[in-house]
Amino acid sequence: MWAMIVKEFRQLRRDRRTLAMMIVLPILMLVVFGYAASFDVKSIPVRVIGPAAERLAPALPDPFEVESVDPSAGRSDAETALRDGEVPVVFLTSDTGVTVLLDGSQLFIATSTRGAITALAERAPQRVSVALEVLFNPGLETSAIMVPGLAAMILLFVGTIITSLGVVRERQAGTLEQLAVMPLSPTDVFVGKIAPYFVVAALDMTVVIVAGMWLFDVPFRGSVLAFALGALLFLFVTLGLGVLISSVSENQGQAIQLALLLLLPQIMLSGLIFPLSSMPPGVRWIGYLLPLTYFVEIARGIMVRGAPMSALWPSYLYLAVIGSVVFGLATLRFRRSLAPAERHGRRRPQPALEGASR
Amino acid sequence: MSWGASDLTVRFGAHLALAGVSLEALEGRVTGVVGGDGAGKTTLLRCLVGAIRPDGGEVRRPDPHRIGYLSSSSGTYPDLTVEENLDFAATTYGVPPEEARRRMAEHLERTGLAQARDRLAGDLSGGMRQKLGVIRAMVHRPDLLVLDEPTTGVDPVSRADLWWLVARAAAEGAAVVLATAYLDEAERASWLLALDEGRILAEGTPEQIASGVPGTIHSASARPGGPAAARSWRRGARWRVWTPPGAQSVATDGAEVVPDLHDAVTIAALARELGGASTGGEAA
Numbered sequence A: 001m002w003a004m005i006v007k008e009f010r011q012l013r014r015d016r017r018t019l020a021m022m023i024v025l026p027i028l029m030l031v032v033f034g035y036a037a038s039f040d041v042k043s044i045p046v047r048v049i050g051p052a053a054e055r056l057a058p059a060l061p062d063p064f065e066v067e068s069v070d071p072s073a074g075r076s077d078a079e080t081a082l083r084d085g086e087v088p089v090v091f092l093t094s095d096t097g098v099t100v101l102l103d104g105s106q107l108f109i110a111t112s113t114r115g116a117i118t119a120l121a122e123r124a125p126q127r128v129s130v131a132l133e134v135l136f137n138p139g140l141e142t143s144a145i146m147v148p149g150l151a152a153m154i155l156l157f158v159g160t161i162i163t164s165l166g167v168v169r170e171r172q173a174g175t176l177e178q179l180a181v182m183p184l185s186p187t188d189v190f191v192g193k194i195a196p197y198f199v200v201a202a203l204d205m206t207v208v209i210v211a212g213m214w215l216f217d218v219p220f221r222g223s224v225l226a227f228a229l230g231a232l233l234f235l236f237v238t239l240g241l242g243v244l245i246s247s248v249s250e251n252q253g254q255a256i257q258l259a260l261l262l263l264l265p266q267i268m269l270s271g272l273i274f275p276l277s278s279m280p281p282g283v284r285w286i287g288y289l290l291p292l293t294y295f296v297e298i299a300r301g302i303m304v305r306g307a308p309m310s311a312l313w314p315s316y317l318y319l320a321v322i323g324s325v326v327f328g329l330a331t332l333r334f335r336r337s338l339a340p341a342e343r344h345g346r347r348r349p350q351p352a353l354e355g356a357s358r
Numbered sequence B: 001m002s003w004g005a006s007d008l009t010v011r012f013g014a015h016l017a018l019a020g021v022s023l024e025a026l027e028g029r030v031t032g033v034v035g036g037d038g039a040g041k042t043t044l045l046r047c048l049v050g051a052i053r054p055d056g057g058e059v060r061r062p063d064p065h066r067i068g069y070l071s072s073s074s075g076t077y078p079d080l081t082v083e084e085n086l087d088f089a090a091t092t093y094g095v096p097p098e099e100a101r102r103r104m105a106e107h108l109e110r111t112g113l114a115q116a117r118d119r120l121a122g123d124l125s126g127g128m129r130q131k132l133g134v135i136r137a138m139v140h141r142p143d144l145l146v147l148d149e150p151t152t153g154v155d156p157v158s159r160a161d162l163w164w165l166v167a168r169a170a171a172e173g174a175a176v177v178l179a180t181a182y183l184d185e186a187e188r189a190s191w192l193l194a195l196d197e198g199r200i201l202a203e204g205t206p207e208q209i210a211s212g213v214p215g216t217i218h219s220a221s222a223r224p225g226g227p228a229a230a231r232s233w234r235r236g237a238r239w240r241v242w243t244p245p246g247a248q249s250v251a252t253d254g255a256e257v258v259p260d261l262h263d264a265v266t267i268a269a270l271a272r273e274l275g276g277a278s279t280g281g282e283a284a
Helices: A002-014 A016-036 A053-059 A075-083 A107-123 A142-172 A175-181 A186-216 A224-247 A252-269 A281-287 A291-305 A309-338 B041-049 B082-092 B097-110 B126-137 B156-171 B206-211 B226-231 B261-273
Strands: A044-049 A064-070 A089-093 A097-103 A129-135 B002-012 B015-026 B030-034 B056-060 B067-070 B144-148 B175-180 B191-196 B199-204 B216-220 B232-235 B238-243
Touching: A002 A016, A016 A252, A016 A281, A044 A053, A044 A075, A044 A107, A053 A064, A053 A089, A075 A089, A075 A097, A075 A129, A097 A107, A107 A129, A142 A175, A142 A186, A142 A224, A142 A252, A142 A291, A175 A309, A175 B067, A186 A224, A186 A309, A224 A252, A224 A291, A224 A309, A252 A281, A252 A291, A291 A309, B002 B041, B015 B030, B015 B041, B015 B056, B015 B175, B015 B191, B015 B199, B030 B041, B030 B156, B041 B067, B041 B144, B041 B175, B067 B126, B082 B097, B082 B126, B097 B126, B097 B156, B126 B144, B126 B156, B144 B156, B156 B175, B191 B206, B191 B261, B199 B206, B199 B261, B206 B261, B226 B232, B226 B238, B232 B261, B238 B261
Parallel strands: A044 A064, A044 A089, A097 A129, B030 B175, B030 B191, B067 B144, B144 B175
Antiparallel strands: A089 A097, B002 B015, B002 B056, B191 B199, B216 B238, B232 B238
């Protein structure tokens, strides 16, 4: 048995990446769960509008934080602001009372607001009526926000894990070198490699959304085209990530490890499960770097709130930028792993003397 | 048309994998590259097809469309069937479907793979998989066919099939370069290059290499003592003792033997080890 233990330790020592993962992953989990995993909403950004706005705004207690006050705005402005995701809660004042409009796609904020409003109404003067209205997801159904999130997760899983495995398999089987000397350009191989995953991911996502709408009555209020464009951009990022992972992994085990290392923070910190607004700023900024954050924003915005593309353009822009960076890097790495210059992972310092002269 | 390499040098870090190796691959000829493990066979072949770039020297190779290559790691997809593997190669090399089907059928039939055409390559025996690899490499009638140890670990029957394919490719006009660790098999090549530690030990036709052995060889029932011990090796149940020109001959209990390819390559390696010049049909 001793020999077995020693052998195992020796093998573990050689596999530095697994060893590093065993140390890094628990720390990562600790940080993510410890700081980010919270359903408690500590601050709720609100907009106060209507004739009595200026009187009400300073009187609002915690957790409400008045973001802007506009006495001249009316109900339709409030609905637009909520639909476009500018703010999750709007206090619409009138001479007789207050109507609190909630964005139902922000489940935890909506729930917290409801609690806070109930407490507030008890203390409010008798003559002021307080009404609560939840827009987009009046029943505050979890499925309505989870199905768009699930669609995002499918793109992430298929794009990142499955793609990275597919490319690494080629390296492991020793067929990558064969491809390198075949009359295929790196682009041929690259596109050929990811096209099937692209199709599968797109189909997969469609099935989930249609099933969600059919089984759970999840709404799809916005434009299908705008959604498709967002999905396309996000897929662009995840496929690039998959190829990038595969280009730095020797085998499928390593690829899965790395993919998990990239997926876990995305799932935890993207606002998919835990609301971004309840995370401390020290962790929240990580969430704002992750591509999933933006696609969740797009998916929920379009499906649940019916937000137009013009309101979501920063998310589209971010996905396009990060997609170009990741995809560019992936293509570069992929070219290198197919290029004859590469030996032992290093580039040749001198130009080749060989020619293809006949 | 002649392809090949001149004065190739390849370094892997501090290790010199090839040192000034040249090889000429002539149309219709099978050029064998022999040598033990680590001799530099694979490196030479990979340079030839463009999988690695040499540190020095020149490679003459046709356009990638006209190269066929079987790497030492089989190069077939285990999760595709025999037919699907060949389809992929034929399409990639732009072989017209009709011709691809005809060639495939003929080669599969001749090498006993016809019944296995719908089986996954991963389920094939080692020999069958190698045959598939060679058929795949020559599906487009390449001008230069490079095969890295296609017969290693293959039974004699499959080996005969493999050699049929190799001869067929050469007859069709391909310049075939084939690496092997087996000297008995290397005799089937029309031109040989024996490598040892990245250098050419001997070069020529198998007959030239065998007849170019300097000095004499005697058979012996036991290993001789003295300095001759370093110049003797076991062949089957008996020993062979080499006496280089000018050295004092050692009396053995056996007769002088006419060297074959095996003896010639062994002596070339011995000569290098003992500090002598390399030998061969055409001095390298």
